[in-house]
Amino acid sequence: MIPLTPKNDAVVVLVLLLITLTLVEMWLSYRENRHYYEKHDTLTNIHLTTITFFLNLGVKGFTFFVLDYTWHYRLFTIKNAVIYWLVLVVTQDFLYWVLHYTGHYCRLFWAMHVTHHSSEHFNFTTGFRSTVFEPLYRVFFYLPLALMGFSAVDILYAYLLTQLYGNLVHTQYDIKLPIWYGRIFVTPSHHRVHHASNIPYLDKNMGMMFIIWDRMFGTFREENLPEPIRYGITKPLEDTGTINTIFHEWKALACDVKNAPGLRNKLGYIFNPPGWSHDGSTQTARMLQRGYQMVNSEQLIK
Numbered sequence: 001m002i003p004l005t006p007k008n009d010a011v012v013v014l015v016l017l018l019i020t021l022t023l024v025e026m027w028l029s030y031r032e033n034r035h036y037y038e039k040h041d042t043l044t045n046i047h048l049t050t051i052t053f054f055l056n057l058g059v060k061g062f063t064f065f066v067l068d069y070t071w072h073y074r075l076f077t078i079k080n081a082v083i084y085w086l087v088l089v090v091t092q093d094f095l096y097w098v099l100h101y102t103g104h105y106c107r108l109f110w111a112m113h114v115t116h117h118s119s120e121h122f123n124f125t126t127g128f129r130s131t132v133f134e135p136l137y138r139v140f141f142y143l144p145l146a147l148m149g150f151s152a153v154d155i156l157y158a159y160l161l162t163q164l165y166g167n168l169v170h171t172q173y174d175i176k177l178p179i180w181y182g183r184i185f186v187t188p189s190h191h192r193v194h195h196a197s198n199i200p201y202l203d204k205n206m207g208m209m210f211i212i213w214d215r216m217f218g219t220f221r222e223e224n225l226p227e228p229i230r231y232g233i234t235k236p237l238e239d240t241g242t243i244n245t246i247f248h249e250w251k252a253l254a255c256d257v258k259n260a261p262g263l264r265n266k267l268g269y270i271f272n273p274p275g276w277s278h279d280g281s282t283q284t285a286r287m288l289q290r291g292y293q294m295v296n297s298e299q300l301i302k
Contacts, residue, residue, distance in 0.1 A: 011157075014164040022124040025171060029123070036123045036172055040240065045125040047242050048115065052130035063139045067152035070143050077149040085158075088150050090210065092142065092158045097213040099141040100206040103131070104285075110274045111249040118245055120232040122195050127167035132246055166208040170195075186211045189223045196229045199292045202285035 029036040078084040103113030112133045119126050145155045169191040177187055186207045194205040204221035207213050214220035223229070237248060256269040256277075265278040275284035283291070 011160060011164070014161070018124065018164060018167050021168070021171075025124055025173065028173075034172075036121065037125070038121055041119055041121045042123075042125050044240065044242060044245060045119065045129040048132060048245070049128035049130050051242075052132050052135065055132065056135045059135050063135070064152045064156070066139050067142065067146045067155055070146035071149070071151060073147065074149040075147050084150075085154075087148075088145065088154060088158050089162065091148065092145060092155065093162050093207065093209045094213055095141050095144060096159075096162065096208045097206055097210075099134075099138060100208070101217075101219070102141075104203045104206065105273045106271055107249075107253060107274045107276070108270050111253050114233060114249045114274075115246055117195060117233050118237055118240075118248075120230075120236060122170065122172055122192060122229075122231045124167065124170050126195065127170035162209045166191075182211070183215075184210060184212060190214075190220075192229055193221050193223050195231050197232050197234050198225060198227065198230055199285075199288045200225060201229070202234070202289065 026037055028034070078087060100113075103109045113131045116126075116129050116131050119129055142155055142159070146152065150158075166186070169186050169188045171188045172192065173188070175188055181187065182190070186205070186209060190205045190207075190211055193201045196202075201221055204219055205211065205214050206219055211220065237244060239248070253269060257266045260266045260269055260278055268276060268278060273284045273286070275282050275287065277283075
């Protein structure tokens with residue numbers, strides 16, 4: 001039995017809150033005929049998070065060992081408990097932003113992260129639609145935390161808290177929040193943009209808890225298009241089975257690498273952003289956004 005401590009209490013409360021909100025959202029969606037949930041999609045989300053959960057358990061010892069080993073080479077230690085946890089949570093969230101940014105701008109990592117974006121629905125269970133293979137490499141993005149003197153247990157706990165917060169913003173319901181809140185923290189509106197496949201919204205709002213990173217580094221976008229949000233990826237999956245949901249981008253990447261002429265182009269498909277092509281036959285999100293802006297500018301002039 002897990003001992004009751006302030007840390008565990010907080011996790012239990014957040015998990016129970018997430019489960020309760022999910023059930024309430026399902027009921028409201030059904031009662032109001034909003035179609036936010038679809039049976040096959042929801043079951044796929046649960047299936048994917050189950051796979052990720054067991055993969056997390058499988059590599060938990062390795063993750064803890066790497067962080068704990070690195071901690072022995074820490075550069076300093078923060079003595080004040082309040083400052084310790086504040087710096088840990090804020091820095092952990094920034095490093096998650098770096099991890100998330102990498103998942104959108106390097107196709108190798110996008111092949112793993114795209115699973116989370118592949119649903120054409122957006123609800124609390126979409127947050128369960130995990131990046132299945134992320135537990136295998138996530139720890140290496142968090143090594144700076146161990147070097148800063150944060151223990152492995154505390155790093156994993158801070159990650160869990162921010163992940164639970166991240167799940168809570170996966171909703172289409174319009175929740176009114178103070179303006180100041182949305183300038184600091186990620187809101188459901190911000191995260192709806194992140195899951196949209198509308199061209200202006202691609203690769204935006206990648207923070208988990210804090211939106212300040214996106215505001216600082218130019219990846220922020222308000223939910224302000226006149227057109228409705230289209231959730232999912234730019235090329236929707238024809239086969240929405242679990243296996244294809246996890247591996248479809250791996251197959252496409254392997255095909256592009258195989259057919260690319262020369263080593264440089266093969267590496268380009270692996271490490272450049274999704275949509276990059278050696279012959280210009282496909283476009284990255286930034287290319288699509290430039291074209292979108294040009295078309296809209298021409299229409300305004302006319």
